[in-house]
Amino acid sequence: MKRIEPKLTVVGAGPGDPELITIKAARLLMEADIVLYDALVNTELLDYVPSSVPTIFVGKRAKAHAYTQQQINDLIIDSAFSYGHVVRLKGGDPFVFGRGWEEIEHARSFNIDAGYVPGISSSIGVAGLQQIPVTHRGTSESFWVITGTTSSGKISKDVQAAAQTNATVVILMGLHKLQEIVEIFSHAGKSSLPVSVVQNGSLTNEKYVLGNIDNIEKRVVAAGIGAPAIIVIGEVVALHPEYNKTLAEKIKIDNSFYSLN
């Protein structure tokens, strides 16, 4: 019988496209003793896991029981002592609003060896795949990634600070706060600043809209964009090859254009 060596690796699955996982992450899935995965993880990635190895879904899904963070933490500990190497697979990168560090700290408090494998963060990768480079010489010298879902439930004060700067601003998990975000940027005098919202980035069912602070809410509604989505705000959005077309009250939905009026 194999001796159980409790271990945790918090692993980034990338933004959705199953080819956008790292080779290291794929190898760890092949070597795992048990896999715990989140809702935003593409389940095709579980094909790397040997069929004898258990895989447990711990994310939130409509109508399904959602594990609390405490329950996930407990499950990690139980799994490590019962099975050995726990691969904790998370969408994007585990340290970009993924609560990965909380899980590592919890495991270490039980003397469980715990490590991390980075993943492609949607903040950079989904924007880029949608032809919006987060930085571009002469246009943006920085990008600022902010969560739209804080522990308090209120919008992060960092959004207000960001509206005062020239940084490309990327807001994750913030679609439900779009109205507040628009107000903040409007008050900062940035009504015409280009904005894009991308849903299901890197997947075949990706949807996106282009616009500016003034019209982005209307366009998101008209296009039927929903979560999970990223919001990209800044002059780099205007580099998108179709940005100029959108200036004339047009909306991009999937791969076809239509006029609002």
Next chain:
Amino acid sequence: MKRIEPKLTVVGAGPGDPELITIKAARLLMEADIVLYDALVNTELLDYVPSSVPTIFVGKRAKAHAYTQQQINDLIIDSAFSYGHVVRLKGGDPFVFGRGWEEIEHARSFNIDAGYVPGISSSIGVAGLQQIPVTHRGTSESFWVITGTTSSGKISKDVQAAAQTNATVVILMGLHKLQEIVEIFSHAGKSSLPVSVVQNGSLTNEKYVLGNIDNIEKRVVAAGIGAPAIIVIGEVVALHPEYNKTLAEKIKIDNSFYSLN
């Protein structure tokens, strides 16, 4: 004879560890007709390229001829028309200060089909592998990534703005500006803010130091840290398991501690 179809894909190689490339990027290296790669790319990745396919180093190296961006742009066009699919392999992510968008725009101006494959950015991945999560619930709701090497040669104004905020600040290619960065954060009243500098992140020759705004310059010099390095500034740095040890005027070099006094 195969018909030549000119094409460019700008591909992220990740931070250095050859396993931290995506499966898609590795596949494109196998399928490329020619590969142009930068100095920060781990050359082990070229093992994916079939031996019949040319690989050209276009980066800067001590004493070696360095291509200008214009020469690289020209080489991409020539290569695409002569060979077909050009894989342009860049360290980290091509759109994080990688000038990837410039190359895509240039190729498109010649009607060459051009695309992008994201890579693990050192801004997130190197920090995380060095046990510094760029975000952590209750500590940081955002991270701001800034280049230390602007087109003007001056320090980005975004560094000054960032020093006024609670964002985790990550500065890439900024080691030569460390003195200015320290002054900016000191003037913002943040002398005791935790800082880490990591050289050769994710590689076996990785070096790092932990400290604060007040003492980081001294520690970088004592540890002999040089470029390429990332600078991480913010309360999340104090989450590093060895951070508290460093408070007592100690410096971490490789895997051993020594006292300054």
